[in-house]
Amino acid sequence: MQDFQQIINTIHTDLKNEIDRGLVANYIPELSHIDAKNFGIHLKLISGESFSVGESHVPFSIQSISKVFALSKAFQLQGDALWKRMDVEPSGDPFNQLSLLELENGIPRNPFINSGAIVIADILVSQLENPKEDLIQFVRDLANDQTIDYNLEVAASEKATGFNNFAAANLLKSFRNLENDVDTVLDFYFHQCAIEMNCEQLTNAFYLFANHGTCLQNKQWLSASQIKRINAIMLTCGFYDEAGEFAFEVGLPGKSGVGGGIVALLPNNLVISTWSPGLNPRGNSKIGMQALEAFTTKTKLSIF
Amino acid sequence: MQDFQQIINTIHTDLKNEIDRGLVANYIPELSHIDAKNFGIHLKLISGESFSVGESHVPFSIQSISKVFALSKAFQLQGDALWKRMDVEPSGDPFNQLSLLELENGIPRNPFINSGAIVIADILVSQLENPKEDLIQFVRDLANDQTIDYNLEVAASEKATGFNNFAAANLLKSFRNLENDVDTVLDFYFHQCAIEMNCEQLTNAFYLFANHGTCLQNKQWLSASQIKRINAIMLTCGFYDEAGEFAFEVGLPGKSGVGGGIVALLPNNLVISTWSPGLNPRGNSKIGMQALEAFTTKTKLSIF
């Protein structure tokens, strides 16, 4: 067996002093103040063994990583009915997100572009009794950690500046692909993006995606077939318009967020999370991408 | 001199029993209930002589025709500073209005597509002391008729269903091309679209565009050069993605609205308005387009 602690230590050492760390997201004050030097890694094997290095216990805003939790909850509740309201194709296109929605008559390309995630939020608002409470409880249960919570300042800031999401939600509404009213759905959505977790919590919460749907506490939340499908979507759509690049360089299903977090997994084997707040021009953590590429190169682990 | 009364009588007779009158706009109840048989024409020569036929005195919702009034007021207030916030090129493109805005970084293609008209509305909200009162007063003064007013039910319905406009306004806001908040600007915009006028009032209000900026009451509102430019925009952008067709078939600057109104003009010569509520697939009054084509064919009048 490989010495995983030494591998992540080496990666951490190699990258922790890298000068060019990308740019910290600055569209809201809460994100812009984060120190770009932060860099943590947490790895958990399917056997339960864990390995940590760096700022792996500092909570950060998981942002778009939350879309995986929301999709999982909605898939659990609705099953394949979900796919009537969105597609599962990669968008590949940095240019014109809203135009894609226009050209395709209000059917989002996949559940991880913003318009798709807003439709998922709409489904959860319709289906959950107490949407915000129920979603955070789902995340806590997956991670087996009841301290996980929303950062309300972040949620409020997202709301105050999220004009692009208001545009997308209204466009969905104009195509009758939003059941609830725009403000309610986006209030839920902005909270979802404002969940704070650290690398260890994220890794634990994603354990079920490497384990056919059964979480750390041995509870089966989704079927093996559903998990396989979510993993496929992560691989093809999990990194904005850099999904192909991530599959090409890293070769694992995963999801990133503009808070600088990335989580990736190898089915039957392991889950790994990284956090480094600086982003590359395509919105993914610059150091995190390099760390994961180094990890799969050194370990020769990959789905391909 | 031509016998204009006989010409419009003939056109009216020829078209009033046409079976295929297009489809009345039905996105709000107030518009959908209008009888498609309505058909009026009002013509005024630059000399002041007027000619009417049919339902030329029945008020209707002028909708996008109001964009000419709003543009004129904003041009009067801001002069060429206006063009920093929008372009004057035809859009020509029925497919992806919001994507155009995305591709061009929030600069609307021209002041008559919805996003451009929303920027104009934003300017008026910033510049006018009492935006709604001041705009309607401007229209009343142009038409020399103090009875013209907003239809508040129409404005309320537009607001309740105008998700596409909310999408456009939020997208503009995300590109920092909207100064005021979305709700305030759209409240003004929806009122503007809900102005009710009849063919005669419209014709009178457009008299200044055929008369180098001087209205019926002999007041100069805009310079000859500004009027020339507004006429140019009407010709190239006044009929959604059918502007080229209108220039080709009719050959006059003009503006249409989904309420079924069209107003067109020949500089130094005349203004003519038509109203027939049924629309062709591109959103312009079907019978109105035919009436204006017949008018320029019979009279051989055209800017070309």
Next chain:
Amino acid sequence: MQDFQQIINTIHTDLKNEIDRGLVANYIPELSHIDAKNFGIHLKLISGESFSVGESHVPFSIQSISKVFALSKAFQLQGDALWKRMDVEPSGDPFNQLSLLELENGIPRNPFINSGAIVIADILVSQLENPKEDLIQFVRDLANDQTIDYNLEVAASEKATGFNNFAAANLLKSFRNLENDVDTVLDFYFHQCAIEMNCEQLTNAFYLFANHGTCLQNKQWLSASQIKRINAIMLTCGFYDEAGEFAFEVGLPGKSGVGGGIVALLPNNLVISTWSPGLNPRGNSKIGMQALEAFTTKTKLSIF
């Protein structure tokens, strides 16, 4: 009556030493060698009076201005059947010419974008006995000047580098909107673009567009209605994605070419041609655009 000679003299004096003259087209050697200082104007009134200044007798490559001659010949031969194979809407869009063609299933947006002009060329190849001889003869007859000819070096260079036109022609062929084979049509098209004329010849050749279809020699080539329609297309589509700007600033139907020529006209009044080889970023003669704007400002002549 205005002193037209003095007006064009003043314009010429004001602009002839302008430092920023734009960039001379350099995609083929024959165009790149032209001296950017060249600047000529030729004006002809409908009465027949002529006025010249500067290099108005130096021949240049008329390039896209030839599309007006080709359209006129095809319209004469086919009448309205022409419009089954192309539309008359402005393109307005600098971004994706071929994609427009894809989105609209091989129907070019108008006869002046390259794909539309290639369809026109295809029609002439099908309809004319000796396409190249017949087209140049048509131009000579319109201008009443039998010395006008193709520049064969320019035609050969266009052919050797015109990959974008080969792309467009093949795309048209894939949509079955090209009857003849690609090489034959483009050979004709590249010759058409390589016609050489000077400002006076161009002005004379366009006389019929200001005169309801009757040329200088008093021969009626097209009907008044057809001429009106060609003028409308020139206004809405004659200046690439700057058509709206030209209508807005100048207010005359016209056509430009990347050789630096522009010809514009006021129906019933006059035709005016300018030549200055430097182009603005949108591909129209920089000094020519300024000269025409100055001309309509000084004379207060415009269709609007």
Next chain:
Amino acid sequence: MQDFQQIINTIHTDLKNEIDRGLVANYIPELSHIDAKNFGIHLKLISGESFSVGESHVPFSIQSISKVFALSKAFQLQGDALWKRMDVEPSGDPFNQLSLLELENGIPRNPFINSGAIVIADILVSQLENPKEDLIQFVRDLANDQTIDYNLEVAASEKATGFNNFAAANLLKSFRNLENDVDTVLDFYFHQCAIEMNCEQLTNAFYLFANHGTCLQNKQWLSASQIKRINAIMLTCGFYDEAGEFAFEVGLPGKSGVGGGIVALLPNNLVISTWSPGLNPRGNSKIGMQALEAFTTKTKLSIF
């Protein structure tokens, strides 16, 4: 161990009489004449064991599947220098292939869309001494079968009707992303698409993709890292705009062609090919997609 023979027998029995088999490609006569009832499967385990059912020995036109061979050869010859001339992102977009190329300045989105495959063909034309002979020899060696060959009638038909590919190649040339002349590159490309193989040959030829770059004859052709990357591109881009759907439903890297073939693989485990000529609306074999979905459902094998 699973009873693979029984599994593919069951799948074959379940689908062989399916009424709705999709539409056989008809753009060239050679493809349109194939009987839609054909249906073969060939499976090879990494251990070398093989399983066949149906028309698994009838040769068919592999069409776009050949893009994997061409990419592999070019990757072997050029290494990562390849990626300067194209990207690895999924296109996801059925609407406007050429416009993508325009928007992205002549850099194809990935090596499996036609424009990307044409750039690969250009590289092979530049790098191989006898391009056509060398490519077919590479395929023969991978499959360990010297009888594999081009179908020259198919190649000739592709050439006679491939206007869209001529459009793409000329557009690439206009962006200077094609070194050789269009006719030479496309002659090679049309031959490449016209390779004929049967399911068994295809399966054998793809063995190296499941075996870290080492083929059946135990020769290492590409590095493990290169193979991982080609597999990643197959997963994200291998099925036109249905790549996400295939990843979602099947969960294996693979490649399809309009001849009705599909080949897919599970690294370290197996390669499987299917052939059924009828296509679904997105251009992939209808029965083949169903067969592979059934195979991964029954065997629970998937990369996810």
